[in-house]
Amino acid sequence: MTDLNAERTRLRSAPTWDWAAVYESEGPSLERYVRRLVGPADARDLLQECFIRAISAERQPPRREELRPWLYRIISNLAIDALRRRQRWRFLSLDHARSVQATSSMESEIVRTALSAIAPDQAVALVLRLHERLSRAEIAQALGISEAAVKGRLVRGRLNFVEAYRRLGGGRRR
């Protein structure tokens, strides 16, 4: 493993964090969270980018309790960008839905595909709420938005997810 503390110094920041330890403690949950959104291959890349940005950030959280929401914010923004890029070039059509079913029986893959079909900010809020079990207040802190905005995203996201999931023919309905 790269000597993270040496790299940290090279990357100009002057934080107090032991980033190797932070990576070991927070990395698994961050990776699992973002894997729900973008799949395993992209999740690994996003985790790496998340820590690159964290280490090189000019301003880092001074307190331990602020660190986790901050990392969630970074990786959520990266996930939203990744989902937007994916939507730009992949059109979720019926044909694609069928191919998903044909090539994978994994429920999680269908869930991920449905998530990728709805607005990325809604998908992120949904996964933070239902997969990561964060409260609305915690999601608001992690995403840097108001609790009211979080609620709006969750309500719209739930409905849009159901529609997308139905469209994909997942579950019992189709």
Place this chain on the structure above:
Amino acid sequence: MSKHPHELLARSLEEGLGLVEQRELDGHLAECAACRELRRDLHESEERLGALEPATALAPFDLAAASHRHGASAAPLAAAAVGVLALIVVGAAVLSGRATLPPAASPSASTALVSSSPRLLLAHRAVIDVGPGGTPTVVTQAFDAFSILSADRRAASYPISGVAVGTPKFDGQRRIAYWARASASTGEYRLAIWEAATQQERTLLTLGSDGDESPAGDPTWTSDTRAVIVAIKATSGDQVRLLRVNADGSGSAVVSDPAPAVGVVYADDAVIVGIRGGNYVVLDARAGQTIRAKPHQPVASELGANEGGIVWELVRPFESETGPLRIWRSSDPSVTLATVDQRGVETPVFWPGRSEVVFVRGTSIYSIDYDTGASRELLSFPDAPRLVAFDPTGAVLVVRYGTGFAAFERSGDGLRPRTDLQFAASSADLFDPIGVTRD
């Protein structure tokens, strides 16, 4: 309750409803099988989304690999961001005199500079699915029509053949270049141009129907708008070839044979400049050889270039407080012409005919002169506006404000409202502004 209470159903999962709302919901559910099914699906979606991903061994932190990937991703990011920033139109109300001006200016409806009316070009997003009442529920980035909003509130929409994928690129005058397919997931790729004056689409180039080639990023207009530069990659491998395609349909020329991907920032007759991996490269526009390359710090940024080869770079390092907007010449990115060393800069656009980049910060619109480095406030608003674009002459700026659009006319060195220029309504969330043209 006559309308299906879908939002209420979803909200009931988030928080307890009031007595009246709960009673209404229960009453509706007792009568409506479709809503009972939706409630079941909503509950089941909680379980689906809540099912934990299995724990896996964490990959070691590989800084070198991560940095490499970060650099590699900068190229398509840059290519996608050149030109128009995607904005979402969310409504119809047109701003009417709510903007305030710097002291000594006063709103008026002058026509001194505007001899022909500006028209707003929009791209309409393809909708996968609609819910009850025709409300779009699944919308993508693919576009199936272009729309023209005139300044007298008239609106017209023009479907295109298939859909446009990626980000359509406006030439700053009257044409839009884009990649199109039969649907966003099927069909051969076509490089097409849509003319605002005729509302006609022309195909300039078609990639092989065997599907072994695909676009690598959006097309880039050359500075004289006579051609577009496109990058095409083989399905297998990461290398791309660059083509210069004449916009009048008179043919194309290969600029470079397969080489590592480059995100094109600027192109003219002599050079094509862009980002390739961790380098900023200047290529010979005819032969494709690398004339110059220098390391380029990979950062998250958006880029835009004008016809003179001036580039704005909106840097977005997370939580950074330094240098979010930087302006440089495409010939040498290491020399900063001007910078706005503050956070919160949004939607920069070049002001045609002037050496200024106009941008939003907070609730105000500012400009920075890249010849002098001087910055000034042009307009202030009660809430944050978003810039759409100047018209080709630089006489009119269109701004999205609230749920509609507003027009401002150049007045000396400043801008003043043109409340007589009013644009029509647009469906929520389905239109992306592309640019401003003229009659």
